[in-house]
Amino acid sequence: MPEAQRGAGATPDPITNTVDLGFDGYATPVPPVAGWIRAVVMLGWMALLASIWLIFTFPDWSDAQVKASEGMVLRDAQWSSHAGDANEQWVTLPHRTSPLNTPTISRYRLAFVLAQPLPTEQRLGLCVAHWALSADVWLDGQRLASALHGFNALLEWNRPHYLALPPALGAGSHLLEFRLQPAPRGIDSMLSALWLGDDRMLRPGCEALTARQREQPATLRGALIATGLLALTIGWRLRDPVSLWFSALAGVWTLQHLSVHLAAFWGLGQLEVASVPRGFILGVQLLRFGFVLPLAVFCLRYLGLRRPRLERFMWIFSGIAALLLFVLPLSLHWVWWVGVGIAAGLLLLSLLLPLARHAWRHGSLSGDILLLSMLFLEASNLVDLLRPWIWMPDIPAGLAQVAVPMIIGMFGLLLAERLWLLYRRQQDAAASLGAEVARQREQLQQNFALLRQQRDAEVEADERLRITRELHDGLGSHLVAAASLLASAHPAPGERAALATLVDQSLQELRNALDAIASETTDVAELLGALRDRLEPVLAARGIELAWDVAPLPGTRHFGVAERLDVLRIVQEVFANILKHAGRCRVRLQAQPTPAGGSLITITDDGRGLAAAPKEGVGLPSMRERAQRLGAGLAIGPAERGGCRVTLSLPAPAQAPTSTPGVDRRKSPRSWLARAGK
């Protein structure tokens, strides 16, 4: 398999919070296990199987077996296919007739001889190792009352069964006769060997065997139902097809075990076997091999083949095997054996080979154990099928029944592995998710830093442009004027003073620009303070008195160099106008915080007033433009006592178009905020 396909399909779904384990065989992410560990685990597993088998087979059975076999074994019988058929043959028990023949009554006659009459307190009993289906038992022409009848006999079929013979049997030869009713089509009539012995010895042993044969399936049923429900729950919650199919498998097995009991429950028990509805018989037979398909799907899902053609072949093979087993009669006819052989071969091919290949390639423990269990299951089923023929009277329990707890154990291990896998997946997913988040965060930070750098650069360039323009327009024009004055051939005496003023003004421009650039302050009050130091000598020289009233003002962290320069230039322009037009006067600069969180700067003079100023000079539009950039209000009007009043109201940081509270304007410039901050 290419690496890309491996481990794909197991991504946690964050929305439904369920995990598709994607436990798909060749793509399984289970780490390979060292060979010796696998060997140890497999040996351990086999030891466990052996123990289970022994536990289910021997204890308390051996004692019963000993007791049951106290008597004599009756093996020779005279058999005829019809009642009153003179054409009798000697047969050795166990004996079975072919179901391919027309259904008839099978009659077995066994003789035994008592050397002396039994004492009245002593009784003889008969233990049938494997009870035949629906048999009548006669002794010396008398029908024994304890014979089982009808469909209920199915419950006891193939189990040890005890029959007490009438007391006070006389000496001499006695004749036992078994009349086997015709079995349903497809099932052989059969009779196993019999033990004849003392009632006190034989009865407890035989009944103990029977009880064990009843209890074992009940225990297995319980375990099967529990495991099936567990698998169903886990399969449902984790959306795990393997578990779901295992639960289907367990369901079929359980149904098979329960089918006869269900029949008894539904009142079919008293019906003669021959008159049981054919559908029911078919159902039972279907259930008997119905596990093959869920088992095949279970294995296929476990393997998780990604090759449709191979999967299709496996489906076809196991399907044919199941069909064969279903349609074939339970008979010793060669057709049956060929059919069973083909079915077993197909199952071997379709399930066990891929499992073996998978276990070999991936070295997963669950794969090993699954393979081993399947081998055992198939082998035990085969042995069970052979049992009626080979007759193993010493082993009354079916091997397939032993295979069931083993399969349950196998699934338990598989489940543990899957849960562990799920846990690990989730851990891995959480870890990788965490790493991804960290990576994204870092990326985001990098991008953010980059973006900010770009914005900073952009705004810096913008500010540089504006400052350059300021210097060019202000300082440059003054210097040009000064140069032209110097260049004039005969400077008039008054022009020397003008020259000095021009140079001073140039210096002033330069200092203002430097103030705005170099100053670290963003406090308008401090800017005004610095401006006063610049202005006062000039004003004093013109005889203009300056009254100063600057209260602490709210911070303007959003101010950059350009904004500082704007404020300075507006105020400076007001004073330039005063110097030009107001004449000798008194000026009052007042700066107050406003209730809204902004600042109000008022400059009032009592000079010649607005009338003296030109209608709209160059200064006013420039001031308005700057105020607009600042988002500030600018009002120019007459003062109460003549003169002029200029009001500049700076907005609160939060209301300013350029601002966001708490963000350093210098690091997060306006254009950046305007685009990214919203």
Add this chain to the structure above:
Amino acid sequence: MPFDLSPLALPADAWTLLIEDDPHFGAWVADLLTKDGRGGSVRVVRTLQAARAAFAAGPPMLAVIDLNLPDGSGVVAIRELAAITPVATILVLTAIDDPQIALSAIRAGAHGYVVKNASAAAFLQTIGDLLQGGSPITASVARLLLRELHAPTAVGSGALPQVEALSERETEVLRLLTRGYRNKEIAREFDLSPHTVNAHVRSIYQKLSVNSRSELRKLIGDA
């Protein structure tokens, strides 16, 4: 006019040292000082070397020092002069006033600084203030002083040990100075005499100077 001063009793040997490398500006200032006469005789030197030679003769009453000298920083001259004599009044001249440079001059022991300007009136007013015991200070320098002295740890470079912290009143004075208030206005605001405010400013200067001496190495780095 502000430089209309009450006459001082000038010692006979009082003289003023002007350290200025620009001959034109030096001549202009020397002319102003000589005409004013409050600083006694005026002697102009152009280099640090020459200034040292001049100190050796005896401390001047007033020293007007340009910070940009051909053979070093005026700050060195200030520090050396301040070390020789505590009585000399030291005025710093700067072409483009960078408050940081002004601050380092004040740390070294300057009493005031003035921006080079063509305005004779402003210059002479500063000289007058100084000689009268005032400490001319600009809003920008006040702002830096406030930062340096009031919250030394808040300023990255100003890791001054708080040898002498500002008093509450001194801090208030500095606050008003940063907003552009003049000493007289501050006096009116706090109902103090202008002399008291002057004394506060001098004290602030002195604290910076004292503090900075304990940080000599840093100061040399600044200079």
